[in-house]
Structures are given as structure tokens and as C-alpha cells.
Amino acid sequence: MEVKRLAVLPGHQNPIFTIETSQKPHLFFTGGNDLGVVEWSLKTMNVVKVLIPVKSSVYALHAPSGKNIIVVGERSGKLSVFDFNEQKVVAILTKHEKPIFDIKSSNVLNQIYAASEDGILSIWSMKDYSLIYSFKVSDQPLRTIAISPDEKHMALGGKDNIIRIYDMDDFSLIQEMEGHTLPVFSLQFSPDGKLLFSGSRDAQLKIWETDNYQLKQNIPAHMYAINDIAFHPTLPFFATASMDKSIKIWGTDDLKLYKKIDLTKTESHSKSVNKLAWSTFNDSLISVSDDKMVMVWAVTF
Template structure:
């Protein structure tokens, strides 16, 4: 260990790097997000985002915004330059578990414990579309690195692939669909080209060849 970064008083749920600024954002159950300089490992700021847990972080370098998903069902948007507060998005009825900006930064996707996926315009941060995506919590959202698709992982033990233009479902991967899929909640996804890697509470890592 080079140096432990000690600051938060409660468990930590997410971290994200702000590459352009060489900073690290750390989200905690104490309702705050700490900002660290990755060169000096110095604490630069503490943002008191919510009175409750901050579960997820998404960074849009195109729009220079950062979004925080909270246990109080809200999404809070801040300026990435000075970490000033911009607006709060309401719509989910349960804790916001996952956030991801589109590659061009023109919309934000949120997934929550309410099993819904919501698409938000990033110009005015208005709701563009609600998708009843899963049966249980949406744990993670991941965009394909080069093609216009994104994947969602859920507590309902399924993975779904969506069109990033019209938000239509393109593929569902689950045991009910005949795939040798995970037996428990799917927690995280990562793309490796056209391969999608998933991890689950069932202790397994699975690699999927996705054809479009």
C-alpha cells in the first residue's frame, strides 16, 4: 500500500477517476463525495451531496458534468470544473445504483433498485424515456466501446443489451432465455471488444461473445 486515503466515516460505494484533472472521486454512505489529487494524494474537496448514501458516480468529460446517484432516489448533477451544484433529478422510486453518461455526453442513463432504467437529456436534464428494464435492481450499466449499444446487469440474474439510439431491447441473457447464465445477482459488467464479462454473487466470472 502506497498510502491509505482516510477521510470517510462510513462505507464507500463507488470511485471514479477524472482523467483530465487527474483527480479521484470517492462516494460514501456518509452522504459525501471526497475529491483527491492523484499526484499528491491530497484531499482537495469534500462535497456534501446528500443526507443519505451516495451509491454511484458518472463523469461526463464532454459536458464537464458529474452525476451522483443517491439512496434517497435522486440524482444530483455538479459542475466538473469547480464541483458547484447544478440540479437534482427526480423520477426513481428507490435508490439509484448505477449511472453512465453516453459516449458523446448527450444523455445520462440511470438504473435503480426500482428495476427501472431512465434516459436523461444532458442539455436541460429532462427525462427522455423510462424503460421498465428488469424485475429487480439494476446494478450496473456499461456502454460498448465502439458500437451503439449498452448493457445492463440486474439482481434478477439477467443481462440485457440495448440499442443506444432508440433504446430498444436487442438481447436478453438469462437462464429463462436458455443461457447457462448466473444463478444469483449480476453485479458488474465490462466490455472487451465484442465480449462482455459479468460477475455475480454466485462467485463466477462469465465471458460472453455478443453478436449484433
């Protein structure tokens, strides 16, 4: 495996917390401590525009597949829905009074989900953006949401170190998994739905079997917190991003470490790597960091 840095994209003046690929493969979006969501082009490797001005830090972005919207989650607790056709914010969703840390959606159920520092999961209609339901998951902040490929199970993780699995039909609790010793920052189901991967502030990567949600394997993957886990869209590889300033690429099938990207190997991020996204446009990996930089990586398998 070979990794080459294709581009460094400056523009943010403050730490970048999140990244989301557009429904158009050559575009992606970033948000952070700047007062705006930025749109970028992989064709020009440059800023397109500031898509949406915001009044507080952006911690979460989500562009549902097959839809023409992006949902923005702010530190204030506000959720904004930007419609690409109308080129404006068409709805502001107000339920939370504390930061939104993650947003996901279900095309099957036509719903949007938001996890907040208040420990509440909110469920919104993607049809009219009305609040369908909300419930208290934990007395501690929620940090991450993962939805199984068949959209039947949702995994939630947060500051209380517990991973909770819910049935998405009625949001009944299926199971609680305790194993991490510090807050759970990242959750992702494998593309085939057979495994759930979890990353924590304890620097451990845990792999759980989804037929019974028992622990299959633990990997001491990083030196510090694992901020994100991102699966390649077509190949059996995934990447992890860490507070230790590194990105690592692993095999999904063999769980082998294939590549480490950090300052000891190449010109890379100088601070915490917060979020990752794979692009189907040029098969690249995009990373964002507290160092205010967006980096685009060409990965040859």
C-alpha cells in the same frame, strides 16, 4: 445479435461486487466479499494472482485510463492506491468511515472521486493523493458516480432516489432530478454525452437529455434493481445488469432490447448480477455476480 458464453471463471469463495478492466486490455480485476482483489487474464481465462490483500469487502475498483494505478474502495471506508510499476500499495486514503461504493477519476483535472455510504463525495489529487476537498451531498448513502465525456459534469445518485448534477470546475450544483421511486444504483453518460442513463432499485431505466436534464424516456427494463449500466466501447449498444439475475443488451440509438441473458435462455448467473465490463481485447462482455462466478460472453453484433 448472438451471445455465447466463452468461459466461467471460478475462484472467488464469496459474492463478487465489482469488476474493472485493466489499462492492459487482456487483464481485468474483481473484488467482493473475499479478502483480496483478484487479477484475471482473458488470454488464459484464468486467475493471474491475488493483486492486493484487503481487510474488508471490496465494493469499488477503478483503474484510471493512461495511469499505472488501480484504486480500491473497501467496506471500511479505506481507499488504497496500488501502483503497477512498483507492485505495491503506494497510498492509503482515509477520509470515510463507511463503505466506498463507487470511484471515478478525471484525467483533465487529475483527480480521483469517491462516493460513500456517509453521503460524502471526496476529491483527491492523482498527483500526490492528498485530499483536495470533500462535501456532504446527501444525508443518505451515495451509490454511484458518472462523469460526462467532456469531464465538465458529474452525476451522483444514491439512496435518497435523487440524481444530482454538479459542475466539475467548482462543484456547484446544477440540477436535481427526481423520478426514481427507490435508490439510484447506476449512472452512465452516453459516449456522445447527449444522454444520461440511470438505473434504480425500482427496476426502471431512465434516459435524461443532458442539454436540460429533462426526462426523455422511461423503460421498465428489469424485474428487480438495475445494478449496473455499461456502454460498448465502440458500438452503439449498452448492457444492463440486474438483481433479477439477468443481463440485457440494448441499442443506444433506438433503445431497443436486442438480447436477454438469463437462466431461461442459457447457462447464466444464478444470483444477482452486480457489475459488467466490456473488454476491447476480445470484444467480450464480462459479468460478476453474488453466485461467486465471473462469466465471459462473446457478443456478435
